[in-house]
Amino acid sequence: MKVFLVFALAVASVSAGLLPLDTPMHPRDIEAAPSINGRITNGKNAAENQxxxxxxxxxxxxxxxxxxxxxxxxxxxxxxxxxxxxxxxxxxxxxxxxxxxxxxxxxxxxxxxxxxxxxxxxxxxxxxxxxxxxxxxxxxxxxxxIALPAIASSYSTYSGQTAVASGWGRTSDTTTSVAKNLQYADLTVIANSVCQQSYGSKVVRSGVICVSSVNEVSTCKGDSGGPLALDSKLIGVTSFVSSKGCERNAPAGFTRVTSxxxxxxxxxxxxx
The missing domain is CATH 2.40.10.10 (Trypsin-like serine proteases)
Structure with missing residues (x-):
C-alpha cells in the first residue's frame, strides 16, 4: 500500500485566486498497511440485494x-x-x-x-x-x-440533491476491524465552488463532484472506486477524502461520471 499522498497545492491555488484549507488524498492511501479495514464511517448496514x-x-x-x-x-x-x-x-x-x-x-x-x-x-x-x-x-x-446518465449537451450539477455512497470502507479513523456487511450513507451533493474552498480549484475541476460530510459520515479507506448513485443512476466514483481523516466533516470527492x-x-x- 502506498504512503500518504500530501499535495502541495497552496501556491498553485493562490495563483488561481483560491487558497485551499485542506489537502485531499485517496481513501486507498489512508494507511500504509495493505489491509481491508471496516466500512463507510458511521454508515448503515445494507439490506440483502440493496x-x-x-x-x-x-x-x-x-x-x-x-x-x-x-x-x-x-x-x-x-x-x-x-x-x-x-x-x-x-x-x-x-x-x-x-x-x-x-x-x-x-x-x-x-x-x-x-x-x-x-x-x-x-x-x-x-x-x-x-x-x-x-x-x-x-x-x-x-x-x-447500474444505469449511466444519458449522454446530453448539458448535465445537472446535482447540487443540493441527496445521493447514496456504498462500500466496505473502514468504520472510523482509528478502527482496524473488518466490516461484515456492506455499508451505505446518504450524502448531500455540494457545489464545486464550495468544495474548492477546502481543496482548491486545481483538484476540484469540472470532472469532480463533491458531497458534504456531517456527523462524521463519509467515505473512507476501502471505499475507493465505489459508487455514488442518485435516482438509480451512477453519478460518481469514490476518489478522495481529507488527508486529516474521514471523520473530520470535510467534503468527500468523487469522479463526476457525466464528465x-x-x-x-x-x-x-x-x-x-
Missing part, C-alpha cells in the same frame, strides 16, 4: 494488496477509480456480496483487462477513473448493472 451493482475489488500488485469498490455498468464491465487500478497486476472481483466474505460469484482478471484513463494525474487527482473488462456475468436480484460518458462509451461501448 446494491446489486456494487462489487468488491481485491487488487494485487508489486507493492502488496489493497481493497477497492466498483460498479457493474454492463455484464462484462466494471467502473472504478484509476488510483485503484494503478500499479496493480490483477484483481479479484466479488459479485453479489452483502456479507463481504460471501460473494455469489468471483472472477479474477489481469491488468491487461484494465482501461485506466490515460490522463490520470495522481498529483491533482484528475481523471481518476478506470474500466475493468470482466467475464460476462448473468444478472439476478443480487448481481445487476466521462464519452470516454466510457469509446472504451467499453457502454452508454445509458
Amino acid at each position: 446494491f446489486p451493482y456494487q462489487v468488491g475489488l481485491s487488487f494485487t500488485g508489486s507493492s502488496g494488496s489493497w481493497w477497492c469498490g466498483g460498479s457493474i455498468i454492463a455484464s462484462s464491465w466494471v467502473l472504478t477509480a484509476a488510483h485503484c487500478t494503478k500499479d496493480s497486476s490483477s484483481v479479484k472481483i466479488y459479485y453479489g456480496s452483502t456479507v463481504r466474505t460471501s460473494p455469489k460469484l468471483t472472477h479474477t482478471v489481469s491488468s491487461s483487462n484494465f482501461q485506466q484513463h490515460a490522463n490520470f494525474d495522481s498529483a491533482t487527482l484528475n481523471n481518476d477513473i478506470s474500466l475493468i473488462k470482466t467475464p460476462s456475468v448473468a444478472f439476478s436480484a443480487s448481481i445487476n448493472r 466521462y460518458l464519452d470516454w466510457i462509451k469509446s472504451n467499453s461501448g457502454v452508454s445509458a
Whole structure:
C-alpha cells in the first residue's frame, strides 16, 4: 500500500485566486498497511440485494494488496477509480456480496483487462477513473448493472440533491476491524465552488463532484472506486477524502461520471 499522498497545492491555488484549507488524498492511501479495514464511517448496514451493482475489488500488485469498490455498468464491465487500478497486476472481483466474505460469484482478471484513463494525474487527482473488462456475468436480484446518465449537451450539477455512497470502507479513523456487511450513507451533493474552498480549484475541476460530510459520515479507506448513485443512476466514483481523516466533516470527492460518458462509451461501448 502506498504512503500518504500530501499535495502541495497552496501556491498553485493562490495563483488561481483560491487558497485551499485542506489537502485531499485517496481513501486507498489512508494507511500504509495493505489491509481491508471496516466500512463507510458511521454508515448503515445494507439490506440483502440493496446494491446489486456494487462489487468488491481485491487488487494485487508489486507493492502488496489493497481493497477497492466498483460498479457493474454492463455484464462484462466494471467502473472504478484509476488510483485503484494503478500499479496493480490483477484483481479479484466479488459479485453479489452483502456479507463481504460471501460473494455469489468471483472472477479474477489481469491488468491487461484494465482501461485506466490515460490522463490520470495522481498529483491533482484528475481523471481518476478506470474500466475493468470482466467475464460476462448473468444478472439476478443480487448481481445487476447500474444505469449511466444519458449522454446530453448539458448535465445537472446535482447540487443540493441527496445521493447514496456504498462500500466496505473502514468504520472510523482509528478502527482496524473488518466490516461484515456492506455499508451505505446518504450524502448531500455540494457545489464545486464550495468544495474548492477546502481543496482548491486545481483538484476540484469540472470532472469532480463533491458531497458534504456531517456527523462524521463519509467515505473512507476501502471505499475507493465505489459508487455514488442518485435516482438509480451512477453519478460518481469514490476518489478522495481529507488527508486529516474521514471523520473530520470535510467534503468527500468523487469522479463526476457525466464528465466521462464519452470516454466510457469509446472504451467499453457502454452508454445509458
